[in-house]
Amino acid sequence: MLNINNLHVSLEEEDKAILKGVNLEVKAGSVHAIMGPNGSGKSTLSYVLSGRDGYDVTDGTATLNGEDLLGMEPEERAAAGLFLAFQYPVEIPGVGNMTFLRTAVNAQRKTRGEAELSAGEFLKEVRAKAKSLKIDAEMLKRPVNVGFSGGEKKRNEILQMAMLEPQMCILDETDSGLDVDAMKLVAEGVNALRDAGRAFLVITHYQRLLDHIKPDVVHIMADGRIVKSGGPELALEVEQNGYADLLNEVA
Amino acid sequence: MALAEQKTDLAEARLAAISIPQAGAWLSEARNAAAARLRRMGLPVGRDEYWRYTRPDTLTSVAPVAAAVFDAQDEVPIFAEIETLHIVFVDGVFDAEESDDLTGENLEVARLAEAGQADIHWAQQLFGQLEAAAHTHVDRPLAALNTAIAPDGMLIRVTGPVTKPVHITYRHRDEHSDACLHHVIRLEAGSSLTLLENGPAAARFNKVMEVEIADRAAFHHIRAQGRDHERRAATHIFARLGTESRFKSFTLTANGVMTRNECVIDLQGDNAAAHVAGAALGDGDFHHDDTVFVTHDALNCESRQVFKKVLRNGATGVFQGKILVKEGAQKTDGYQISQSLLLDDDSVFLAKPELEIYADDVACSHGSTTGAIDETALYYLRSRGIPRIEAQDMLVLSFLAEAIDEIEDPDISAEIILRLQGWLARHRH
Numbered sequence: 001m002l003n004i005n006n007l008h009v010s011l012e013e014e015d016k017a018i019l020k021g022v023n024l025e026v027k028a029g030s031v032h033a034i035m036g037p038n039g040s041g042k043s044t045l046s047y048v049l050s051g052r053d054g055y056d057v058t059d060g061t062a063t064l065n066g067e068d069l070l071g072m073e074p075e076e077r078a079a080a081g082l083f084l085a086f087q088y089p090v091e092i093p094g095v096g097n098m099t100f101l102r103t104a105v106n107a108q109r110k111t112r113g114e115a116e117l118s119a120g121e122f123l124k125e126v127r128a129k130a131k132s133l134k135i136d137a138e139m140l141k142r143p144v145n146v147g148f149s150g151g152e153k154k155r156n157e158i159l160q161m162a163m164l165e166p167q168m169c170i171l172d173e174t175d176s177g178l179d180v181d182a183m184k185l186v187a188e189g190v191n192a193l194r195d196a197g198r199a200f201l202v203i204t205h206y207q208r209l210l211d212h213i214k215p216d217v218v219h220i221m222a223d224g225r226i227v228k229s230g231g232p233e234l235a236l237e238v239e240q241n242g243y244a245d246l247l248n249e250v251a
Numbered sequence: 252m253a254l255a256e257q258k259t260d261l262a263e264a265r266l267a268a269i270s271i272p273q274a275g276a277w278l279s280e281a282r283n284a285a286a287a288r289l290r291r292m293g294l295p296v297g298r299d300e301y302w303r304y305t306r307p308d309t310l311t312s313v314a315p316v317a318a319a320v321f322d323a324q325d326e327v328p329i330f331a332e333i334e335t336l337h338i339v340f341v342d343g344v345f346d347a348e349e350s351d352d353l354t355g356e357n358l359e360v361a362r363l364a365e366a367g368q369a370d371i372h373w374a375q376q377l378f379g380q381l382e383a384a385a386h387t388h389v390d391r392p393l394a395a396l397n398t399a400i401a402p403d404g405m406l407i408r409v410t411g412p413v414t415k416p417v418h419i420t421y422r423h424r425d426e427h428s429d430a431c432l433h434h435v436i437r438l439e440a441g442s443s444l445t446l447l448e449n450g451p452a453a454a455r456f457n458k459v460m461e462v463e464i465a466d467r468a469a470f471h472h473i474r475a476q477g478r479d480h481e482r483r484a485a486t487h488i489f490a491r492l493g494t495e496s497r498f499k500s501f502t503l504t505a506n507g508v509m510t511r512n513e514c515v516i517d518l519q520g521d522n523a524a525a526h527v528a529g530a531a532l533g534d535g536d537f538h539h540d541d542t543v544f545v546t547h548d549a550l551n552c553e554s555r556q557v558f559k560k561v562l563r564n565g566a567t568g569v570f571q572g573k574i575l576v577k578e579g580a581q582k583t584d585g586y587q588i589s590q591s592l593l594l595d596d597d598s599v600f601l602a603k604p605e606l607e608i609y610a611d612d613v614a615c616s617h618g619s620t621t622g623a624i625d626e627t628a629l630y631y632l633r634s635r636g637i638p639r640i641e642a643q644d645m646l647v648l649s650f651l652a653e654a655i656d657e658i659e660d661p662d663i664s665a666e667i668i669l670r671l672q673g674w675l676a677r678h679r680h
Contacts, residue, residue, distance in 0.1 A: 050634050053626065078636035090631040094652020095645055100635075103645070108636035143652075160635060 001199045002026040002049075002168050007060035009041075009048050009224075018044045020224035021060070026168070029196040033210055034203045035235060036221035037243045042203045043087060045221075046172040050084040051077050064168055078104075079111035083166035085157040087173040092144040097156065100144045101126060105163055129162045133189050151182030158189035169193070170201045175209035187212030207239035222247050258293025261311050262392065265294065268313045269400050277375035278367035285379050285398035292392040301389050304569040304601040305511055305540040310393060310485045315429040315455035318481035326673055328420070329449045329475045329666055335418035336360070338405060342423060342453045343430025345403055349420075357411035357442060363404040363433060374406040374435045381461040381489035385515045388544065388575070394487040394513070397459040401433035404459075409442040409468070416445035421452030423479055428453035434460045438468035440493070445660070446470070451477035451507075456484040462498070464490065466520060469497040473663050475670060476504045480537075483509035488527075494520030494549075501658050503667050504531040504539055505674045511540040518545070518552040518580075528557040528657035530667070532674050533566035533598075540569035541589075547580040547613075556587040559654045561647055562598035563678065573605040576613050585615035592650045593623055644675045 002024070009019035018041045026032050036042050048055050049062055051074035062069045064080055072080065092100065106116040117125070130140060133155045145153050154174055161169055171190070175183050190200065190213050202213055210218070210232065218234040219226045220243070228234065228246065238246060266286055274282070295307040309316050336358070339349035345362055353360040359373075366372045379398040385391055407417060421430070430453035438444060442465070452458070464470050476484065484507065490498050504510055516525045531539045545554045560568035570589035591600035602619040624646055632642035648655075648671060655671075658664040 052630050052634075073639070074630060074633035075636050075638050075642075078634055084634055086631065086634075090625075090628050092628055092631070092646070092649050094649035094655075100632075100645075103641065104632075104635035104637055107638060107641065111636065111638075143649075164635065 001028045002062070002064055002201065004062045005060055007048070007062055008058040009044060010056045010058055012054050012056050018224055019048070022224070022226055024219065024226060026199045026201055028167070028199050030216045031194065031200040031202065031213060032217045032219065033215040033235060034201065034219045034221050034226070035205065035238055040221045041224040042221050043172055046084055046170045046203060049170060050074060050082060075107070076111070078164070078166070079108045081167035083161050083164055083169045085154070085161060085169065085171045085174050087176060089145050089153040089157055091146045093146050095144050097142055097144050098126065098140045101160065101163055104160065108164060126163060130159055132192065133159050133162070134185060135159055150177035151179065154178060154182065154186050155189070158186055162189065162193060167197060168199050168201070170203065172203045173205065174202070175204055175206065183209060184212060207235040210235045220246060254296065254298060255293060258296055259290060261294035261296070262289050262292070262396070264313050265311065265396060266399065271400055272364070272402050274367040275369050277371060278363070278378070281375070281379040282399050284383070285395045288383060288386065289392055289395040289399055292386065292390040292395060294392050294396065301542070301571070304571070305538065309483055309509055310455070310457070310511065315427065316483065317426045318423070318454035318479060318483065320423055320426055321451070321479040323478055326670070329670060330418055330447045330663070333416065333418070333447070333662065333666070335416045335447060338417065338419045340419070340421050340430070340432065340452065342425045342428035343403070343432055343456070355413060355415060355417070357409060357413050358417070359408040359410070360417070361406045363406055364402060366406050372406070373408055373437065377435050377437060377461055377463055378433070381463070381491055382459060382487070384517070385489050391487060391513060391515070393457060393485045394459050394489075397431055397433055397457050397487070401431045401459070404433035404435070407434070407436045407444070409436070409438045409444045411442050413442070413444045416447050418447040421448070421450035421456065421477070423451045423453055423477070423482060426454055429455045431457045433458070436460065436462045436470070438462070438464045438470055440465040441467045443469040444471070446472045447663070448472070448474035449477060451479035451482040452484070454482060456482065456486070458484070458486045460488045462488065462490040464492050464496040464498055466493040467495045468493070470499070471659060472500040473658055473667070474502045475667070476502065476507060476510060478506050480506040481508055483507070485511045486513065488514045490515070490525065491517045491519055492523040492525055495522045496520060497523070498525040499657060499659065500527045501654065502529040503670060504529065505670065506533065506537060507539065508536050509538050511542065513542045514544070516545045516554065518547050518549050518554065521550040522552065523549065524553040526555040526557070526657050528555070528654040529559070530651045530654045530671065531560045531568060532671065533560070533562050533568065534678050535564045535566060537562070537566035539567070541572070543572040545574050545585065547574070547576045547583040547585065549580060551582040552580070553584040554586065555657070556589070557654045557657055558589045559651045560591040560600060561594065561650065562591055562600060563594035565597040567598070568600045570602040570604070570619065572603075572617070573607065574615055574617070576608040576610050576615065578609040580610045581612040583610060583613040583615065585613065587617035588653070589619045590650070591621045592647065593621060640679060644672065647675060648672070
């Protein structure tokens with residue numbers, strides 16, 4: 001589904017290389033985790049894939065179902081089935097959460113040439129999905145992420161993911177700032193979305209999220225490259241020994 | 252030429268060029284007193300501190316600059332769907348055919364041109380009085396000019412709760428018209444009124460509205476100044492608030508080469524609240540000035556000023572806002588925010604926020620910011636599949652939300668949002 005081939009990326013303003021040849025293939029139905037120390041390029045990878053400004057792709061490709069992701073606008077990538085759950089969801093005062101969700105859902109449907117959801121259909125769907133994430137009606141009415149706690153913001157990200165039904169979901173440090181209960185709730189939301197036609201790329205510092213969202217493949221990223229890949233046991237190794245041992249071993 | 256002399260000459264030229272209609276004793280006296288005030292102050296010139304950011308010449312000149320008449324074919328008139336007592340002026344002239352009967356529950360409505368012929372009228376206690384009292388700290392000569400020469404206006408006395416809003420529409424038909432209207436509104440104790448105003452009025456419009464709000468009365472005011480771009484306007488609201496009374500005013504200004512909206516609020520009764528807000532959208536040679544002066548002269552009063560401006564292609568926005576807390580006005584809660592969203596590098600926002608406080612137990616805050624569209628927020632919306640233009644419009648509305656939130660009636664705020672969306676749709680690259 002997602003194919004990343006020899007991806008090199010620099011910061012636009014500083015001409016500083018961040019990604020130095022990332023190779024990754026994520027198949028439909030699978031869950032991949034990327035772990036790595038601070039500054040290894042994990043978040044940059046998620047931004048570059050979703051189309052954030054400020055990065056120069058100097059070499060390599062990234063495709064989603066064979067389509068060139070890097071040549072698309074962010075909204076086109078979303079309509080093509082890519083979703084990024086933000087590490088720091090953005091607050092948008094004055095725009096109701098429900099309005100935002102409905103605009104996003106219908107914008108994507110429109111781009112794909114599908115009929116827009118009616119207000120009634122949308123409402124029914126959003127209520128059911130919000131309920132399973134313990135998002136109450138009040139939270140749906142409030143402006144997007146404004147005054148939300150850390151946990152509420154992350155649950156709201158998962159609600160957007162559930163409503164937009166993307167094929168390729170990237171979760172950027174979704175566990176950061178969450179207590180155990182909130183993390184479980186988020187993980188349950190993610191697990192409910194797992195199916196054969198959908199893939200996940202879970203970016204995290206810590207193994208603990210992977211106790212709840214069980215990955216098929218774990219990658220270790222360091223200095224802009226994926227230096228080691230393995231099964232779930234790789235995450236446990238990191239948890240026990242830290243990155244240093246592992247990186248020494250690779251070096 | 253000395254500055255004072257230049258200003259006086261401007262005033263004399265204006266007064267000489269106008270034949271003031273005959274009126275009864277009370278109105279003639281008020282007009283003469285205003286003319287005397289005006290002669291003393293003179294009309295503003297560019298060197299006046301209070302006119303530092305806005306050139307007054309086209310507002311003070313004897314003849315107005317011609318303004319093409321604009322006919323909006325793509326929108327129904329604003330507030331048309333709301334059931335109101337509708338009053339229509341065309342180029343500043345009352346249109347009896349288009350206006351409803353001037354009667355309503357708990358309302359006494361009369362035209363200045365007619366009531367001014369009588370020997371006595373309730374409005375004589377107020378007409379020109381709030382304006383005259385508003386020159387204490389700063390001269391407002393265009394308002395004195397208005398009192399001296401305005402041939403007409405509405406005199407509205409509210410004796411109880413009024414459920415149907417009074418709606419004044421100002422149409423512009425003649426590209427050389429120079430309109431001048433003076434309204435007086437008195438809300439008796441415990442009464443309430445919503446006043447809607449819309450339209451450009453004329454090539455040049457000078458309007459004064461004096462509002463006295465007695466104890467426990469509530470006045471809501473929502474105005475949309477019309478899409479005619481070439482029109483010019485100088486407006487003043489003078490409001491005096493009694494105990495536990497409420498004043499809320501919101502203005503939408505989309506387009507206009509010259510708008511100066513002054514609002515002077517005097518909180519005289521304890522526990523009163525005054526909110527004044529504005530959303531302005533401008534493109535190119537748009538110039539919009541909000542000048543506000545709030546005086547706290549009682550205990551435990553609240554005031555809010557919320558002004559937001561969206562500017563593009565070299566448009567100019569001005570904000571001059573002051574909160575004066577007098578000695579003894581303890582427990583004052585004063586808030587003032589003025590912000591601009593610049594959609595390109597050519598537009599300009601000039602702000603002069605001021606606080607002057609002579610009481611020791613008060614909470615006053617003010618802030619002023621100028622910024623561009625938040626790129627992170629834009630990316631966030633686009634990453635959810637919302638196209639750039641739609642995402643940008645959402646962020647513009649998000650920016651304006653705090654001002655729009657000052658409108659209490661959801662139907663009216665929906666009308667305003669619709670106009671904002673229309674403007675955004677018409678002003679894309």
